[in-house]
Amino acid sequence: MGSIPIGRIAGFPIAVNWSVLVILWLFTWSLASTLPDAEPGYPTALYWVAGACGALILLASLLAHELTHAILARRAGVRVFDVTLWLFGGVTRLGGDAKTPKEAFRIAVSGPLTSLMLAAVFGAAAYGLDSVGAEPLVAAVGWWLAAVNLLLGLFNLLPGAPLDGGRVLKAYLWRRHGDPVRAGVGAARAGRILAFVLIGLGLLQFLTGSVVGGVWLAFLGWFIFAASREEETQAVTQQALARVRxxxxxxxxxxxxxxxxxxxxxxxxxxxxxxxxxxxxxxxxxxxxxxxxxxxxxxxxxxxxxxxxxxxxxxxxxxxxxxxxxxxxxxxxxxxxxxxxxxxxxxxxxxxxxxxxxxxxxxxxxxxxxxxxxxxxxxx
Incomplete structure (x- = not known):
């Protein structure tokens, strides 16, 4: 809801949800607030410019993550409706499921691998800038981009729907049991367990004084819980509908x-x-x-x-x-x-x-x- 089409990339319609403004501000504020400690001595305005540039590049990284899903899905013969950036990163809407567990695995794992690859690229670039004595502020932004992409890649690999790791788990269970519906239910239930863990960690952080981090982690856990329940309902419904003509x-x-x-x-x-x-x-x-x-x-x-x-x-x-x-x-x-x-x-x-x-x-x-x-x- 509230998404604005911004064009097409590689043949896929690209849209941006209004909630992207929230994460754009959060990323800008986070980077602009941490840079003075890492690289002191610059004007305040320059830190905010560096923060905004880093946030925009990170959004481009999130888009690359989703486009990789879309490209692999198209190669597998799955229709891709569009790619949308929003509060929790991005979502690629597919018009169906992969035909085999192997194809499902490739589609799912491609996004996190892209984030991990980008982490390596940004890390190498930052290391190179440090080595040649380039502007320290630019290198610091590079290190930040490497760290956030690394975190996103690893987080998305957590084994629970609707994260990419949940899709990987579903592909594994599908191959093991030969039943995509049973695999979907298993991945959704794993997502619920993951959600409870995140909510618990968020509450713990909140009680120990990290209010913003705790609330954000708990909110993320709640979102995963709601999405995993919906996915389980869809899988069970699909199983029941298999007998309906x-x-x-x-x-x-x-x-x-x-x-x-x-x-x-x-x-x-x-x-x-x-x-x-x-x-x-x-x-x-x-x-x-x-x-x-x-x-x-x-x-x-x-x-x-x-x-x-x-x-x-x-x-x-x-x-x-x-x-x-x-x-x-x-x-x-x-x-x-x-x-x-x-x-x-x-x-x-x-x-x-x-x-x-x-x-x-x-x-x-x-x-x-x-x-x-x-x-x-x-x-x-």
């Missing part, structure tokens, strides 16, 4: 829209008074040629509705996700994510038999999340 959730025999009537006729004769918001478009011989939804209708100006045919604004059939009635719902969900769709037409050998909408899938997911929630025994 598309035919079980589709709307059978959906109303169709004639391709050769005008948009105005379609609105008055079909859309008004009907509860449906998506219609397969049928040619004169009954062949389905596309799909029309409220999105396409909104794109037609009121003055053009009487002169525009439904077939002219419908989504062509090759661009509409399709499914078979006996397919698992989980397969359809992956297909919809990869095609960025929210509806699918269901067909068998006889032709169109149904339609699955986002509302159908959302209700199904909600029902199975409720059903799969752990029950609590009554206290006596």
């Amino acid at each position: 598309v035919g079980d959730v589709m709307t059978a025999h959906p109303h169709t829209a004639p391709a050769d009537i005008t948009v105005e006729d379609f609105i008055h004769r079909y859309l008004l008074g009907d509860r449906h918001s998506a219609y397969p478009v049928a040619d004169r011989d009954g062949t389905i040629i596309g799909l029309i939804t409220l999105v396409q209708l909104r794109g037609v100006e009121p003055g053009r509705r009487a002169d525009t045919l439904v077939r002219e604004v419908a989504i062509p059939l090759p661009e509409v996700p399709t499914a078979a009635p006996d397919e698992p719902v989980t397969v359809l969900l992956e297909r919809l994510r990869s095609q960025a769709g929210d509806r699918a037409l269901v067909a068998d050998s006889s032709g169109l038999v149904g339609i699955v909408t986002a509302r159908d899938l959302s209700r199904l997911l909600e029902v199975y999340r409720i059903a799969s929630a752990p029950s609590q025994a009554p206290h006596h």
Whole structure:
């Protein structure tokens, strides 16, 4: 939420969340506050300039971390929606999972390895600057960048979802047990244990006088706890949905829209008074040629509705996700994510038999999340 697109890198859309301003300030303040002790004698303004430069370079390092995930995912055939920088570093949104444990491992471990490699590069650069007698303040920023990237790389390798180390653990458990769902549950539970440890350490720091560090560590632990619970719920839901077929959730025999009537006729004769918001478009011989939804209708100006045919604004059939009635719902969900769709037409050998909408899938997911929630025994 609140992310601002800033362009594309290597073909991936890049966005920055407003919360990046928080970490940009924290990094700048942290570096500007520690530099006077490490390298005294410079004007105060120069420390703040060095702090801001170091913070911006660190954000670029975080972006490199996420872009490595995205590049490895694309090579593995996984669709990448976008890369976003935010309060806790960055997130790469993927349109599915890797096909094998080996590919999942490569995608997961690539980010921390990038951070560790950058730590080595910044450390070597700082050492070189010290060796040739360059400006000490610049070398100090280099050492700081090396230390923070080292910390980020090692922290992300901690074995618990949603950290990269949790993804590595999931890949290992997947390879060991042959079950990606069981592996996901195991990695999520490890993430919960890690969260409790971080919260405990944060409270300990808080009680011993390190207020800011303690609160930050506890807050980070709380975030990991919430995210790991969500991941476990998703894994359990996916396991339950594996037994559900598309035919079980589709709307059978959906109303169709004639391709050769005008948009105005379609609105008055079909859309008004009907509860449906998506219609397969049928040619004169009954062949389905596309799909029309409220999105396409909104794109037609009121003055053009009487002169525009439904077939002219419908989504062509090759661009509409399709499914078979006996397919698992989980397969359809992956297909919809990869095609960025929210509806699918269901067909068998006889032709169109149904339609699955986002509302159908959302209700199904909600029902199975409720059903799969752990029950609590009554206290006596």
